[in-house]
Amino acid sequence: MNWQQLFPQFEPDLIQLIEDNAVERSFRAGDVIMRTGQYIKSTVLVLEGQIKIYRENPDGGEFLMYYLGPGQACAISMICALQSQTSEIMAQAEEDTEVLMIPIQLMEDLMNKYKSWYQFVIQTYRGRFDELLSVVDNIAFRNMDERLEFYLKRYADKSGKKMLEISHQQIADDLNSSREVISRLLKKMEQQSLVKLHRNMIELA
C-alpha cells in the first residue's frame, strides 16, 4: 500500500528504511490485534481502518479508551516495545484494518537518526496521554448521560458520519454499563431531539 502520504513529515531516508524493514499486515473487523499480557515485538502504525484500544477487567467488563485511525500509532506499543514489555491493553480492529509493524530493534536507531520520527513519537505520546486524561475526566466527573453524549460524538468523529451503525449493547460494553441504562438514556436524548433512534442505528441531530 502507498502509505507515505499518511506521514508527509517523514524524510525519504526514513521512509526507505521503514519500507525495507517493516511488515504490512491486515486485520478483519473484529480481529484482536493485541491482548493484555502479550509480549510486544513491534510498533504499530495504522494505515487504514480503525483500531479500538480498551482495557479489560479480569472479572468480565471492558472499557473503551480511544480509537486509532490512519496516520496514528499505538503509544503503548512504542513504550513497551522499547523495553520488550508486555501490553497492558487490548487492541481490536473496529473495521478492516491495515497496519505497518516496525520491529522494535529498529526503534532506537530511528529515534536517534531521524528527527521527524522522534517528533512523531513525542507527538504520539502527547496525544494518547491527553486522550487518557479526558477519559479520566469523563469517568471521574461525569454521569452516564454526559459520557454517552461524549461517546456518540467521538464515534461520529471517527467515522465521519451522522448515522451511527451501532447497537445499544455495544455502547453499553464500551462504557462498561448495561444495555437498559443506555437504552433509557438514548430515549431521553431522543425526547430532547438530540438523536433519532432506529434499529441498529443512531442518527445524530
Next chain:
Amino acid sequence: MNWQQLFPQFEPDLIQLIEDNAVERSFRAGDVIMRTGQYIKSTVLVLEGQIKIYRENPDGGEFLMYYLGPGQACAISMICALQSQTSEIMAQAEEDTEVLMIPIQLMEDLMNKYKSWYQFVIQTYRGRFDELLSVVDNIAFRNMDERLEFYLKRYADKSGKKMLEISHQQIADDLNSSREVISRLLKKMEQQSLVKLHRNMIELA
C-alpha cells in the same frame, strides 16, 4: 543539593550538563507547582519530597492521579515542554519539596546525546502511562470501598509508614467523593480490622 545519587544511571557528562543549566527550586508543602493551562518551560525532576499530580474540574472537583517522589520526573512536563504546550494537570507539593528544573531548550540535546537520558524519559512515560491505566481501572471497574483501599495502600507506600496522617475530608477530595461516604467506609474497614481510626490519623493493620 547532592542529587546525583538519585540518578545513578546518568553519565558524568550528562550530570555536569544538567548541573550547569538546571535550576534548583524549593516548594513548601501545599504550594501549587503547576496549574492547568499554564505554559511549561521546564522539565521537572523531583529531588526530595512528594508532588501530587491531579486533575481539576471546572465546576469544582478534583481527582488525584498519582504522586511523584525523589528520582521521578513529571511526564507531562516532558511532553509539553518539547512542544511548549500548556499543562493539562495540577501539581502540588504534598510535603516540602526540592525539584530540579531543566529548561526545555536543553531537552532535545539531552535526548540526542545521552542514551541514559533517553532511557530515563522513556521509562518515565511508561511509568506514568501505567499509573494512568490503573487509575482508569479503578474508577471504571471498582466501587468506592475498593478505591479507598487502593488509595490507602498507595498513600502508605509513598510515605513508607503505617500511620497515615490524613483527614477523611482530604481523602474524599482526592477521590472526588464526600467526607461522609469515606467516614462510613472507613468505619466498615475498622470493623473488619483492616484499619484503626484515630483523629487525623489512620493506622493500617
Next chain:
DNA sequence: TGTTCATCGTGATAGGTGTCACACTCTGAA
C-alpha cells in the same frame, strides 16, 4: 478554664445506575 473550630459519627433521604423480568419488533435463515 472556657471558647472556637476542625474533625468525625450517623441517621434520613434522594438520585443514579445495575439487574431481573418480560414483551415486542425486526431480520435473516431454514
Next chain:
DNA sequence: TTCAGAGTGTGACACCTATCACGATGAACA
C-alpha cells in the same frame, strides 16, 4: 412462511453514593 435470535422498550427493585442535618469529640488558643 415460519421461526429463532438479536435488538429494543419498560417496569420493578436493590444498591451505591451524594447530600443535608445535626450532634459529639478533641485540639488549639485566648
